[in-house]
Amino acid sequence: MPRRTATMLASTLILIALLCAGVLIRVPYSEMSPGPTVNTLGDARGEPVLHISGRKTYPTSGNLNMTTVRVTGADYDMNIVEAVYGWLAHDSVIVPHDTLYPDGKTEEESTQENAEEFSQSQESAKVAALEELKIPVTSRVVVSTVVKDSAAEGALHAGDVIKAVDGTAVGKPEDVAKLVTKHEPGEDVVFTVIPAKTAAAAEKAGKEPKGSRDVTLTTRKAPEDPSNPSEDRAIVGIQAGTDHTFPFEIDIKLADVGGPSAGLMFSLGIIDKLTPGNLTGGEFVAGTGTIDDDGKVGPIGGINMKLVGARDAGARYFLTPDDNCTAAASDTPSGLTLVKVKTLDDAKKSLEKIQAGDTAGLPACSTG
Template sequence: MPRRTATMLASTLVLIALLCAGVLITVPYAEMSPGPTVNTLGETRGEPVLRIPKHKTYRTSGNLNMTTVRVTGADYRMNLGQAVVGWLAHDSVVVPHDTLYPDGKTEEQSTQENAEEFSQSQESAKVAALRELKIPVATQVVVSTVVKDSPSEGKLHAGDVIKAVDGAKVEEPGDVAELVTKHKPGEDVVFTIIPAREAAAAEKAGREPEGSRKITITTEKAPDTEQGDDEDRAIVGIRAGTDHRFPFEIDIKLADVGGPSAGLMFSLGIIDKLTPGSLTGGKFIAGTGTIDDAGKVGPIGGINMKLVGAREEGARYFLTPDENCASAAADTPDGLTLIRVKTLDDARKSLEKISAGKTDALPSCSTG
């Protein structure tokens, strides 16, 4: 066989072997890519994303788009070839599988966790928006969860409002544990509560909940203390949390989205609808960021994929959490202006500058 033919044959066989290896060899990686963006001022599936039915609202214009990231599922097994393509692509990123699904977390568990975070982000977005507008929001301490087979099972229920423990007024979730642990295991503790159903009915009717009742629960020893320990800790088997009573209904509808990163954009959408004029000035603005009840904006994951998705949809400005700024500035799509935000008030003031055409005064992101 001529040397040239043998060389070509050997090269072809090596190439085939490499291609087969690329397809057959799996690697512990997952892929992130730009997901859809949704205008919080608009509609999705024929329904408004934000609906405020019993309070005066104002006409809006432009876009305040929340952004998302697509990720491969927990059971997805990437092969070597796909990983290489992903590493070379600009519109996707390959990350270790454990980054998205740590500690062997299943896709179902991840979806449930994301749904819970999304629900909480909606609640905080409403609180932050109303407080930014100086509209009072009442808070109350509630039973968040009841532990199965605990002393509270069947006596307390998720959503019950906790008014007092042993007659002492409860103002923060931490007050509940503090008052319960004053007891020794086996002693009785008296909860003054308003049942969840009655509390929900009162909120819907726009009135203060009434009809409190006293519930006596016998404490037990916490499982993290040992028999005979001088510091045996008494528990009743609940977790207390905070619930908010809003002065009017604010409904957020958005299916197939999870996680907390849309909080900032929901808050801005609510503010725009509740205030005269257009907060965007008709401009296409996108963004991301978690938000807490006080209006503090927190960092998110997948920032670069969100930038790509926003620009592809037509965004010209992107509200960027302060802690994500350096990463975002290092790889910003052409035509997209990054705006640094630390709080909801920062974001609102930046939108007002855009609307007024004062874009030179916008706080920018830098790689430093």
């Protein structure tokens, strides 16, 4: 066999061997890529994303699109070839598997957590939007969950309204933890609560719940914190949350979406439907960001993939959480203008500028 032919054959066999190895060898990475965008002012699968009843609404136009990111599943074994291709591609990001599924979390567990975060983001979006419009919302601190085999099990129940701890009124969920941790483990703490059934019946009747009772619990020592092993923190085994009563019905319907990052866009969609005129001026605006009850916008993951998805869908402007601005500005798709937002009010004012054509005054993101 001629030397040249032998060399080519050997090179081909080595290349085939390397490709086979690349396909067979698995690496601990996952892929993120742009997901679909959904107009919160429009329909999804034949139903309005935002349905409001019991209050006058107004016609809307333009787009206020929430954005998503696709990720590979927890059980997906990526090979070297796929990882290299993902690293080289502009429309995907390769990240360590533990970034998406920390502590060995299964896909089912991750989906459940995302669903819970999505549900909470909807509630906060409603509260923030109505607060921005000066529409009163009734809020109560409640027991969200009770830990199995804890001091609270059997004594407190999910949905119980927490009025006070040790006689001190509570206004926010974090107040509960602060008052409990004033105790040493083994000491008694008194919860003043309205039972969940009583509260639910009152809410159904449109009345303020009454009929509180005191529940005394003996605190226990919290599981040891590796970062502070000497700390003896008292707990009773509950997670406090907030329950809201809205003056009219706001229903958000969007299947197969999870996580908290659509909160800002839901709030803006609600505001647009509840106010005369078009908040976008007919423009195509997309965005992302978590939101809390007070209207503060928080950062999200996968910002660059969301920018690509928004640009591909036709967006001209992208509402960007302040904490994501640097990353977003470092790789902005052409034709897309980033608009920095810290609060819901910031976003609303920026949309009003877009509506008026005053885009030179929009707060911009920068790389520094």
